[in-house]
Amino acid sequence: MLKKIGELSLKTGVHIETIRYYERLRLIPKPGRSEAGHRVYSESHAKRLSFIRRCRGLDFSLAEIRYLLQTAEADNPSCADVEKFSKKHLDLIRAKIRDLRKMEKTMKTLLSECQGNRALGCPLIDVLYEG
Amino acid sequence: MLKKIGELSLKTGVHIETIRYYERLRLIPKPGRSEAGHRVYSESHAKRLSFIRRCRGLDFSLAEIRYLLQTAEADNPSCADVEKFSKKHLDLIRAKIRDLRKMEKTMKTLLSECQGNRALGCPLIDVLYEG
DNA sequence: TATAAAACCTGTAGCTACTACAGCTACAAG
DNA sequence: CTTGTAGCTGTAGTAGCTACAGGTTTTATA
Numbered sequence: 001m002l003k004k005i006g007e008l009s010l011k012t013g014v015h016i017e018t019i020r021y022y023e024r025l026r027l028i029p030k031p032g033r034s035e036a037g038h039r040v041y042s043e044s045h046a047k048r049l050s051f052i053r054r055c056r057g058l059d060f061s062l063a064e065i066r067y068l069l070q071t072a073e074a075d076n077p078s079c080a081d082v083e084k085f086s087k088k089h090l091d092l093i094r095a096k097i098r099d100l101r102k103m104e105k106t107m108k109t110l111l112s113e114c115q116g117n118r119a120l121g122c123p124l125i126d127v128l129y130e131g
Numbered sequence: 132m133l134k135k136i137g138e139l140s141l142k143t144g145v146h147i148e149t150i151r152y153y154e155r156l157r158l159i160p161k162p163g164r165s166e167a168g169h170r171v172y173s174e175s176h177a178k179r180l181s182f183i184r185r186c187r188g189l190d191f192s193l194a195e196i197r198y199l200l201q202t203a204e205a206d207n208p209s210c211a212d213v214e215k216f217s218k219k220h221l222d223l224i225r226a227k228i229r230d231l232r233k234m235e236k237t238m239k240t241l242l243s244e245c246q247g248n249r250a251l252g253c254p255l256i257d258v259l260y261e262g
Numbered sequence: 263t264a265t266a267a268a269a270c271c272t273g274t275a276g277c278t279a280c281t282a283c284a285g286c287t288a289c290a291a292g
Numbered sequence: 293c294t295t296g297t298a299g300c301t302g303t304a305g306t307a308g309c310t311a312c313a314g315g316t317t318t319t320a321t322a
Binding site: 047051054055057058059068071072076077078079082083086087089090093094096097100101103104106107108110111114121122123124125128129130 | 178182185186188189190199202203207208209210213214217218220221224225227228231232234235237238239241242245252253254255256259260261
């Protein structure tokens with residue numbers, strides 16, 4: 001049941017150093033300690049840590065996760081708030097996708113200039129450099 | 132013709148502090164100085180800086196840009212090398228897009244759980260927290 | 263011409279989210 | 293009894309800026 005940091009790391013997929021880092025930031029509560037001073041975690045730590053990891057996987061910032069954790073562990077979390085919050089986040093993700101798609105397009109165009117055309121320097125660089 | 136840092140910033144769209152930062156990193160050569168010690172830039176600085184900015188806009192790292200600059204200013208830049216380099220970068224952009232699309236999908240699913248279902252806590256958080 | 267505002271200078275510290283040491287102790291296996 | 297693994301603390305490094313503090317210089321206005 002109770003775990004040391006290595007097991008917790010394996011179970012949750014969060015690096016040991018990162019777990020300690022989250023503790024410093026108070027994203028997870030201070031665990032108990034064994035006699036030798038080793039951290040001892042309970043199931044609730046594992047849950048919280050997995051939550052954080054899932055949120056990170058969705059590109060939420062640690063500040064955002066702090067808010068989500070508060071909400072998740074509140075007595076009556078306001079679903080409406082979370083929804084609004086998450087919609088904004090979804091918009092952000094979509095904006096990032098749009099930006100990257102633009103880059104992809106430009107890169108593709110630049111690369112197509114490259115084809116065959118190798119006699120006089122690099123057209124790709126020329127376009128970027130001469131503007 | 133010769134510009135002070137403010138004008139260069141306006142012309143290239145790179146923040147003043149960033150220009151000085153790039154100088155520290157030797158991404159742009161040290162400019163001349165006026166009598167009072169103010170930086171004085173030439174057209175070649177502007178060109179180089181714009182190149183950096185365009186590359187940043189394509190998500191190239193400063194280390195990558197360093198390489199591209201070297202190549203761009205070499206006597207006979209190897210187009211084949213640049214092409215290979217850029218293809219790898221394009222792959223990276225595409226990988227990022229894929230990741231973000233996955234996130235987008237997940238977020239959409241999570242948000243759809245939210246609809247209407249507000250009586251018993253927040254399903255979005257439940258999935259992340261209990262999942 | 264006086265003065266105030268804007269622009270410049272250097273140097274340092276802060277941001278995000280980790281990651282990587284150095285240098286130590288604890289503990290289990292052979 | 294030694295060796296290896298796992299844990300500990302504390303600090304510094306990473307990328308790419310950004311934001312001061314505390315000073316000088318230039319420029320615009322009264």
